[in-house]
Amino acid sequence: MADFLPSRSVLKVCLPACLLNNGEAEQIRKSKEIDRCLSREKTFVKRLVKILLLGAGESGKSTFLKQMRIIHGQDFDQQAREDFRGTIYSNVIKGIRVLVDAREKLHIPWGDPENQQHGDMVMSFDTRSAKMANGQLAKTEFMMYFSAIKDLWADSGIQNAYDRRREFQLVGLTGLKGR
Known part of the structure; x- marks a missing residue:
């Protein structure tokens, strides 16, 4: 450019401010802000690691993800804990029913015969309900x-029966001995 003309950087700053009305200048500012946000998001997505976990039902895929979350310092907030509570209750009912049924099928006697009533009560629970x-x-x-x-x-x-769990399918209660 000729020496008497302003440099390009001066034109970039001055030209929009001088020639545009307030609405157009505001639109340009918003557009630049959106471009900066998109650039930050693009950088974030590039760093994101995606994993596809394949496996049969009840093989531990969700448990693995929950453990990774805890290991990397993203503990569960109160809402997440509340969301899991119903699932845990459901799994405990299903698990104890499996144990009561397995005890009978494996011909294991009750430690306390009065627990037959508790076993009957748990077995009468309707596991086919919508909530379950x-x-x-x-x-x-x-x-x-x-x-x-x-x-x-x-x-x-x-x-x-729990000690003999390798002889039947017990879902969701592994690792509980002694608790």
Whole structure:
């Protein structure tokens, strides 16, 4: 450019401000802000690691993701804990039912014969209900069975069945011995 003309950088700053009305200048400012946000988002997405976990049902895919979340310091907030509560209740009911059924099929006697009533009570629970099907059992429903489940878990017959869990499919309760 000739020496008497302003440089390009001066034109970039002065020209829009001088020739545009307030609305157009505001639109340009918003456009630049959006471009900066998109650039930051693009950088974030490039750093994002995506994993495809394949496996049979109940093979531990969700558990793996939850453990990774905890290991990397992203603990569960109160809402996430509340969301998992119904699933946990549902899994405990299903698990104790499997143990009661397995105890009978494996011909393991009750440690305390009075636990037969608790076993019958738990086995009468309707696992086909809509709440059980989507794993969202309410706390009030679970608490009706809590003392029976606690007594059953303490029974030596149920513990014996649990020790023999390799002989039947026990979903979601592995690693609980002694709790």
